[in-house]
Amino acid sequence: xxxxxxxxxxxxxxxxxxxxxxxxxxxxxxxxxxxxxxxxxxxxxxxxxxxxxxxxxxxxxxxxxxxxxxxxxxxxxxxxxxxxxxxxxxxxxxxxxxxxxxxxxxxxxxxxxxxxxxxxxxxxxxxxxxxxxxxxxxxxxxxxxxxxxxxxxxxxxxxxxxxxxxxxxxxxxxxxxxxxxxxxxxxxxxxxxxxxxxxxxxxxxxxxxxxxxxxxxxxxxxxxxxxxxxxxxxxxxxxxxxxxxxxxxxxxxxxxxxxxxxxxxxxxxxxxxxxxxxxxxxxxxxxxxxxxxxxxxxxxxxxxxxxxxxxxxxxxxxxxxxxxxxxxxxxxxxxxxxxxxxxxxxxxxxxxxxxxxxxxxxxxxxxxxxxxxxxxxxxxxxxxxxxxxxxxxxxxxxxxxxxxxxxxxxxxxxxxxxxxxxxxxxxxxxxxxxxxxxxxxxxxxxxxxxxxxxxxxxxxxxxxxxxxxxxx
Amino acid sequence: xxxxxxxxxxxxxxxxxxxxxxxxxxxxxxxxxxxxxxxxxxxxxxxxxxxxxxxxxxxxxxxxxxxxxxxxxxxxxxxxxxxxxxxxxxxxxxxxxxxxxxxxxxxxxxxxxxxxxxxxxxxxxxxxxxxxxxxxxxxxxxxxxxxxxxxxxxxxxxxxxxxxxxxxxxxxxxxxxxxxxxxxxxxxxxxxxxxxxxxxxxxxxxxxxxxxxxxxxxxxxxxxxxxxxxxxxxxxxxxxxxxxxxxxxxxxxxxxxxxxxxxxxxxxxxxxxxxxxxxxxxxxxxxxxxxxxxxxxxxxxxxxxxxxxxxxxxxxxxxxxxxxxxxxxxxxxxxxxxxxxxxxxxxxxxxxxxxxxxxxxxxxxxxxxxxxxxxxxxxxxxxxxxxxxxxxxxxxxxxxxxxxxxxxxxxxxxxxxxxxxxxxxxxxxxxxxxxxxxxxxxxxxxxxxxxxxxxxxxxxxxxxxxxxxxxxxxxxxxxxxxxxxxxxxxxx
Numbered sequence: 001x002x003x004x005x006x007x008x009x010x011x012x013x014x015x016x017x018x019x020x021x022x023x024x025x026x027x028x029x030x031x032x033x034x035x036x037x038x039x040x041x042x043x044x045x046x047x048x049x050x051x052x053x054x055x056x057x058x059x060x061x062x063x064x065x066x067x068x069x070x071x072x073x074x075x076x077x078x079x080x081x082x083x084x085x086x087x088x089x090x091x092x093x094x095x096x097x098x099x100x101x102x103x104x105x106x107x108x109x110x111x112x113x114x115x116x117x118x119x120x121x122x123x124x125x126x127x128x129x130x131x132x133x134x135x136x137x138x139x140x141x142x143x144x145x146x147x148x149x150x151x152x153x154x155x156x157x158x159x160x161x162x163x164x165x166x167x168x169x170x171x172x173x174x175x176x177x178x179x180x181x182x183x184x185x186x187x188x189x190x191x192x193x194x195x196x197x198x199x200x201x202x203x204x205x206x207x208x209x210x211x212x213x214x215x216x217x218x219x220x221x222x223x224x225x226x227x228x229x230x231x232x233x234x235x236x237x238x239x240x241x242x243x244x245x246x247x248x249x250x251x252x253x254x255x256x257x258x259x260x261x262x263x264x265x266x267x268x269x270x271x272x273x274x275x276x277x278x279x280x281x282x283x284x285x286x287x288x289x290x291x292x293x294x295x296x297x298x299x300x301x302x303x304x305x306x307x308x309x310x311x312x313x314x315x316x317x318x319x320x321x322x323x324x325x326x327x328x329x330x331x332x333x334x335x336x337x338x339x340x341x342x343x344x345x346x347x348x349x350x351x352x353x354x355x356x357x358x359x360x361x362x363x364x365x366x367x368x369x370x371x372x373x374x375x376x377x378x379x380x381x382x383x384x385x386x387x388x389x390x391x392x393x394x395x396x397x398x399x400x401x402x403x404x405x406x407x408x409x410x411x412x413x414x415x416x417x418x419x420x421x422x423x424x425x426x427x428x429x430x431x432x433x434x435x436x437x438x439x440x441x442x443x444x445x446x447x448x449x450x451x452x453x454x455x456x457x458x459x460x461x462x463x464x465x466x467x468x469x470x471x472x
Numbered sequence: 473x474x475x476x477x478x479x480x481x482x483x484x485x486x487x488x489x490x491x492x493x494x495x496x497x498x499x500x501x502x503x504x505x506x507x508x509x510x511x512x513x514x515x516x517x518x519x520x521x522x523x524x525x526x527x528x529x530x531x532x533x534x535x536x537x538x539x540x541x542x543x544x545x546x547x548x549x550x551x552x553x554x555x556x557x558x559x560x561x562x563x564x565x566x567x568x569x570x571x572x573x574x575x576x577x578x579x580x581x582x583x584x585x586x587x588x589x590x591x592x593x594x595x596x597x598x599x600x601x602x603x604x605x606x607x608x609x610x611x612x613x614x615x616x617x618x619x620x621x622x623x624x625x626x627x628x629x630x631x632x633x634x635x636x637x638x639x640x641x642x643x644x645x646x647x648x649x650x651x652x653x654x655x656x657x658x659x660x661x662x663x664x665x666x667x668x669x670x671x672x673x674x675x676x677x678x679x680x681x682x683x684x685x686x687x688x689x690x691x692x693x694x695x696x697x698x699x700x701x702x703x704x705x706x707x708x709x710x711x712x713x714x715x716x717x718x719x720x721x722x723x724x725x726x727x728x729x730x731x732x733x734x735x736x737x738x739x740x741x742x743x744x745x746x747x748x749x750x751x752x753x754x755x756x757x758x759x760x761x762x763x764x765x766x767x768x769x770x771x772x773x774x775x776x777x778x779x780x781x782x783x784x785x786x787x788x789x790x791x792x793x794x795x796x797x798x799x800x801x802x803x804x805x806x807x808x809x810x811x812x813x814x815x816x817x818x819x820x821x822x823x824x825x826x827x828x829x830x831x832x833x834x835x836x837x838x839x840x841x842x843x844x845x846x847x848x849x850x851x852x853x854x855x856x857x858x859x860x861x862x863x864x865x866x867x868x869x870x871x872x873x874x875x876x877x878x879x880x881x882x883x884x885x886x887x888x889x890x891x892x893x894x895x896x897x898x899x900x901x902x903x904x905x906x907x908x909x910x911x912x913x914x915x916x917x918x919x920x921x922x923x924x925x926x927x928x929x930x931x932x933x934x935x936x937x938x939x940x941x942x943x944x945x946x947x948x949x950x951x952x953x954x955x956x957x958x959x960x961x962x963x964x
Contacts, residue, residue, distance in 0.1 A: 310542075313541075367614065370640075372610050372611075372613070372614065372640075373607045373610055373611050374607075374611065378607075378610070379539075382647065383542070385647070385648065385651065386542075386651050386654070386655075389648065389651045389652060389655055390655055397648055397651075398648070401641070401644040401645060401647075401648060402641070404640075404641075404644060405637055405640055405641030405644065408636060408637050408640050408641075409633065409637060412617070412633060412636060416621065416629065416633070419618065419622070420618070420621045420622050420629065457539060458538055458539045458540070461539055461541065461542070462541070465541060
């Protein structure tokens with residue numbers, strides 16, 4: 001049995017547990033838990049460089065580490081590393097440092113396992129590890145009302161969706177006699193039960209990715225959570241939900257009648273519309289990003305409908321680029337918040353003078369989310385539309401196009417406040433922003449990656465294609 | 473060794489980035505660096521022109537595979553049409569730098585963004601791959617948004633975001649057209665040269681034609697998608713309006729010839745009546761609207777649209793004469809609208825008003841500027857001796873003998889009517905603003921100074937070009953001579 005492919009998962013999981021068990025005994029090292037976690041998150045991805053794409057099965061086929069799973073490990077660890085890096089400063093001096101970082105490690109480990117699971121109970125266990133960890137992380141600022149409020153909303157909706165998920169799993173087991181995804185496909189089972197079970201499973205994950213109508217928790221939770229954690233939820237948690245949905249639709253199509261694909265397409269369309277339209281009046285940056293995230297869920301859902309090679313690669317590439325272009329803005333908000341400025345769009349007035357490189361990175365993030373060059377988000381979003389055309393879903397591409405046009409307004413508005421508007425007299429606010437190095441580094445790194453994924457898009461696409469092959 | 477086309481992109485790219493990093497306090501260095509860089513670029517383009525073989529098809533080709541699985545390659549190359557547009561751009565940039573010489577607010581960012589536009593424009597005109605074309609098409613929106621929003625007038629932020637959203641949305645529709653072309657041709661490539669060999673059934677060509685027409689049409693701009701233009705042109709600082717009118721509008725016209733006519737010939741044939749009709753509407757309607765404007769800059773802005781209407785009419789004739797006329801019109805419009813926008817900005821800088829009713833008799837105080845205005849206005853109405861006369865006449869002759877247009881006489885008569893109205897409002901502006909007794913209704917009225925050195929250079933250069941091409945248009949027609957035949961044959 002090869003251990004190399006599953007090493008990332010093992011290391012992250014063990015580290016998460018070990019951290020909280022060992023650190024209390026190491027008095028001084030406790031304050032370094034953040035750096036330790038960062039190192040572990042990065043090192044844990046090294047085995048992937050040695051053996052990609054892998055093809056290793058464990059636990060009788062319940063865990064399957066293939067190129068697809070490894071690709072997502074990269075995504076999750078990238079987001080987690082960035083969030084940890086930013087938290088080094090953002091959560092500096094708070095109590096319960098060890099618990100915080102250990103929860104992030106555990107959540108990431110859970111996601112890694114979800115990406116490699118092809119059996120429903122394993123999926124459920126892994127997703128619960130992640131969910132419970134993130135519930136606690138959202139509530140981490142115990143003294144802030146909105147942090148706790150966001151956590152309770154998230155927890156209640158999350159628990160509810162886990163229940164639906166479990167119910168769906170039980171129906172599928174009852175109908176087909178197995179919990180392995182491969183066994184459910186083509187099983188000789190009453191269609192109605194399979195249908196119902198599948199729909200409930202999809203609904204359970206629909207919540208995770210904040211698809212309509214399971215999206216209502218996102219704005220409140222993102223707004224209340226500590227900002228780096230909002231970024232973690234927005235980029236990593238979402239990708240985790242998509243892992244299951246994509247694996248389900250591409251590898252193990254549940255044999256749903258054609259009409260159900262149309263329903264899914266409608267969900268994609270409505271999600272794009274609602275996400276973008278609801279973002280327009282937002283004044284709080286985190287809420288705006290929450291709705292923008294819902295819109296992007298809609299774009300990625302397109303590839304769950306089109307089911308072609310371009311779609312798979314585009315969806316994967318988009319989720320990887322998303323790790324940077326979506327986490328970046330949250331980290332920028334954290335940076336600005338840490339310097340005492342605020343979370344509203346108008347608080348950003350003229351900020352380019354005070355933090356030029358970080359603000360420029362923010363502008364790149366906005367351009368990437370719109371889908372403009374020179375960012376990676378340009379290619380990935382457009383190739384999603386290409387896959388829609390190739391699959392004949394003209395109208396989905398058209399909705400995507402119209403909604404992208406709408407989204408331009410609220411993304412550019414942020415750029416406008418940051419670059420165009422100025423506090424007069426200008427001299428009053430040109431002191432450089434007081435921020436700490438790690439926060440700034442995390443934002444700038446995201447900015448560099450946003451541009452790099454444009455210039456080096458060809459290798460990124462090759463990577464995504466290779467990972468997609470495992471499920472096609 | 474870097475190709476000459478990539479070099480012409482690299483110079484402004486590096487210059488632009490360096491300028492963005494410079495500080496505003498180094499204002500002298502910034503201006504000289506910007507001017508030097510644009511002059512160097514122009515010199516390189518002249519060298520390229522000297523090495524260009526007339527009638528030789530695509531030259532200076534560069535091709536590097538970029539994203540292999542999707543058939544996207546970094547493919548550049550120029551023929552006569554692209555050459556003319558690149559020369560126009562490179563020629564204008566130093567003039568625009570000179571026209572901005574008195575700007576000082578966030579000056580390094582201003583010049584940086586301006587020159588980054590140059591980078592994207594060269595890339596656009598030289599692109600032979602649809603995706604690369606699209607990338608440059610979109611990139612241009614970003615510096616333009618900032619240039620209008622930051623340095624523009626009172627409603628600049630509204631105008632800038634309107635322009636941005638309008639253009640972005642229409643380019644996405646155009647992109648869907650590109651994707652359809654990619655998919656239905658079955659060739660798995662975005663390369664334009666390859667796609668000309670694809671033969672799609674007319675039923676598929678027509679929706680693709682319309683999608684791409686929407687994208688390039690918003691830039692041209694065609695009626696009824698022209699409403700961004702008056703706002704953007706009026707609110708932008710004048711040198712930026714020069715760039716917008718002289719070069720950016722040509723993105724749309726160039727795109728129309730390169731994409732709609734060459735890649736989708738049967739659809740172009742089938743829809744010639746439609747594009748011709750839109751052209752005529754542009755000519756007549758916008759001339760009438762221009763006549764009603766009270767702001768001098770608005771007049772010139774609306775005056776651009778009938779010009780582009782003449783272009784569209786010329787290329788819709790689908791015969792050699794009409795198309796040559798239309799393409800020459802693209803070039804000439806760049807020259808005279810650049811001159812007129814420049815002068816409007818200069819007048820505004822002097823009098824601090826653009827309202828026609830506020831001024832009169834300017835000839836008495838600023839005769840040199842007014843003389844330049846005369847040339848520009850006469851060019852706009854097609855006076856013989858200046859280049860637009862040649863392009864308008866050629867277009868109209870082409871319309872007369874066009875087989876692609878039903879009832880060509882109707883198009884011809886309506887176009888002539890529009891040209892007549894154009895003469896009307898331009899002369900009327902001259903009569904009210906330039907002639908008569910001197911009156912300026914702002915507090916700056918007593919201190920008007922005639923042209924500064926940088927203004928003289930810009931104005932005289934443009935005046936001379938209008939005259940030179942007006943009496944000796946042969947070189948231009950030689951440069952683009954092969955284009956109509958190649959387009960009609962569906963070859964790039």
